Amino acid sequence: MQLFYQPELINGINTLDSEESRHAIKVLRRKEGDAIDLVDGHGKFYTAEIRKADFRKCEFEIVSTKEEPKRNGFRHLAIAPTKNLDRTEWLVEKAVEMGVDRISFVLCQNSERTVLKTERLVKKAVSAMKQSLKATLPQIDEMMKLKQFISSCETAEKFIAYVDFDNPVHLKDCLKTEQHSIILIGPEGDFDPSELDFALESGFQKVSLGESRLRTETAGLAAVHLLNLFS
Amino acid sequence: MQLFYQPELINGINTLDSEESRHAIKVLRRKEGDAIDLVDGHGKFYTAEIRKADFRKCEFEIVSTKEEPKRNGFRHLAIAPTKNLDRTEWLVEKAVEMGVDRISFVLCQNSERTVLKTERLVKKAVSAMKQSLKATLPQIDEMMKLKQFISSCETAEKFIAYVDFDNPVHLKDCLKTEQHSIILIGPEGDFDPSELDFALESGFQKVSLGESRLRTETAGLAAVHLLNLFS
CATH class of the missing domain: 3.40.1280.10 (SPOUT methyltransferase, trefoil knot domain)
Structure with missing residues (x-):
């Protein structure tokens, strides 16, 4: 599984940064409508769908969210x-x-x-x-x-x-x-x-x-x- | 402590290999009569004295030996x-x-x-x-x-x-x-x-x-x- 990282996610349309946009579109050849997996670094996993497969500024929208299990220590x-x-x-x-x-x-x-x-x-x-x-x-x-x-x-x-x-x-x-x-x-x-x-x-x-x-x-x-x- | 490695040690005069001879004489500037510490890779530590401070082929003689403590596992x-x-x-x-x-x-x-x-x-x-x-x-x-x-x-x-x-x-x-x-x-x-x-x-x-x-x-x-x- 390939994870992308976006620390600040909002409702609606988000964008990958330039490096990750390039990776998603040029290297992994993801298209509009394809699913991608993300993390926010604050304990949440996201599944999203690509809305605009731009290799400079890939736009996506979050479909579902999952919390990472918490440790107590x-x-x-x-x-x-x-x-x-x-x-x-x-x-x-x-x-x-x-x-x-x-x-x-x-x-x-x-x-x-x-x-x-x-x-x-x-x-x-x-x-x-x-x-x-x-x-x-x-x-x-x-x-x-x-x-x-x-x-x-x-x-x-x-x-x-x-x-x-x-x-x-x-x-x-x-x-x-x-x-x-x-x-x-x-x-x-x-x-x-x-x-x-x-x-x-x-x-x-x-x-x-x-x-x-x-x-x-x-x-x-x-x-x-x-x-x-x-x- | 600087250790030298010699897997095959004999009684009497031994020599360091060319790389370690160079290190002992050129880098650490050890002289005839100086002490060096060695290991043989088979569980023994040695203290030795330099007999000939040759940076290509440093000669030494073992003075004392100590066994590394053994583990059972x-x-x-x-x-x-x-x-x-x-x-x-x-x-x-x-x-x-x-x-x-x-x-x-x-x-x-x-x-x-x-x-x-x-x-x-x-x-x-x-x-x-x-x-x-x-x-x-x-x-x-x-x-x-x-x-x-x-x-x-x-x-x-x-x-x-x-x-x-x-x-x-x-x-x-x-x-x-x-x-x-x-x-x-x-x-x-x-x-x-x-x-x-x-x-x-x-x-x-x-x-x-x-x-x-x-x-x-x-x-x-x-x-x-x-x-x-x-x-």
């Missing part, structure tokens, strides 16, 4: 973006495939990447949402300073991944079903001890993701997988 | 390689980081990729092993036909990932600790029903990896993560 990943941007793009793609509700990017003392444009990441997320037949686009936040992020976290179960061989508690043993969970993953050089202390003082719990030394983006994906399995 | 992933080879290379890298003992590639009826050179995949595995500070290189098998692979599987707990909404049993609820587990993941077009039947007749159990529609390589990594969490 909330899966929130906060992570320092990697030096190599490809690895962060990959993480966004895979996290959306597995299922995530919000991704926040944090700037840490040891971050090698200090600037992040989220535009390409949102595109990756849209593409992964459509490919994995989901109707909800996760919220993707602009990067903010770690302490600012930590201070902004309100009521939720909050975890910080930090390798501590004296006291390893695995994330899988901390998650509870249907809860709002935030998991925080550090940069390539890990968190500074002062950052860890600040997180712990702010109600974060220190957890492990297992015995293997994982790259930042792999740790992020392992955390998202655990949030899907256990929360 | 065996994590075996069998998967159809993706059409886009980057995605399979990525899977190998991430699976080695998380931990896997053997990766087999299978050719299925719906496989879009019918030829696979494993040389680059082995290089990716070596690099991921060193980066994640492991001493064991997983076995990476050449691609074989699915039915041949299935027939070659002997005593193990065997699972086939297949989305069946009438009877979803999650892999996480089937794995037992310290067992030898094989998990089989199909190509982009999924298994043909005759292939599924053959696997079931051959003692494979049908399992799900969750509600999300995952790409082949994402399913492979989710399976490896579960093998690490539960077997």
Whole structure:
């Protein structure tokens, strides 16, 4: 199934954007009267009929609507973006495939990447949402300073991944079903001890993701997988 | 820590290969008498001393040896390689980081990729092993036909990932600790029903990896993560 994405749908005649119009008409060769499937990124699937098969501005009208089943838990990943941007793009793609509700990017003392444009990441997320037949686009936040992020976290179960061989508690043993969970993953050089202390003082719990030394983006994906399995 | 890889170590003087010699001497600027750390890919870590700092053929002598802690379970992933080879290379890298003992590639009826050179995949595995500070290189098998692979599987707990909404049993609820587990993941077009039947007749159990529609390589990594969490 090929999904199109239109975040703002109105009653009556809607249009696909230029890229999706081109794809529908030139690539998939859809004609007037043909059905197309859409998502709005806010949790709804639509079936629509093409009213005008214009490859620059394809017009369509919605025929039926279906709600995506809701999960009760909330899966929130906060992570320092990697030096190599490809690895962060990959993480966004895979996290959306597995299922995530919000991704926040944090700037840490040891971050090698200090600037992040989220535009390409949102595109990756849209593409992964459509490919994995989901109707909800996760919220993707602009990067903010770690302490600012930590201070902004309100009521939720909050975890910080930090390798501590004296006291390893695995994330899988901390998650509870249907809860709002935030998991925080550090940069390539890990968190500074002062950052860890600040997180712990702010109600974060220190957890492990297992015995293997994982790259930042792999740790992020392992955390998202655990949030899907256990929360 | 920077690890070097030498699969065949002898008593007395050993040499790094040309690429690693160059890296040790030209990039890391190691001198005669300096210590280096090595792994042999068979589960042993070594500390050695450089005897001749030659950037073409760096000579060293082993000073001490340490065994990597052994796991009791065996994590075996069998998967159809993706059409886009980057995605399979990525899977190998991430699976080695998380931990896997053997990766087999299978050719299925719906496989879009019918030829696979494993040389680059082995290089990716070596690099991921060193980066994640492991001493064991997983076995990476050449691609074989699915039915041949299935027939070659002997005593193990065997699972086939297949989305069946009438009877979803999650892999996480089937794995037992310290067992030898094989998990089989199909190509982009999924298994043909005759292939599924053959696997079931051959003692494979049908399992799900969750509600999300995952790409082949994402399913492979989710399976490896579960093998690490539960077997």
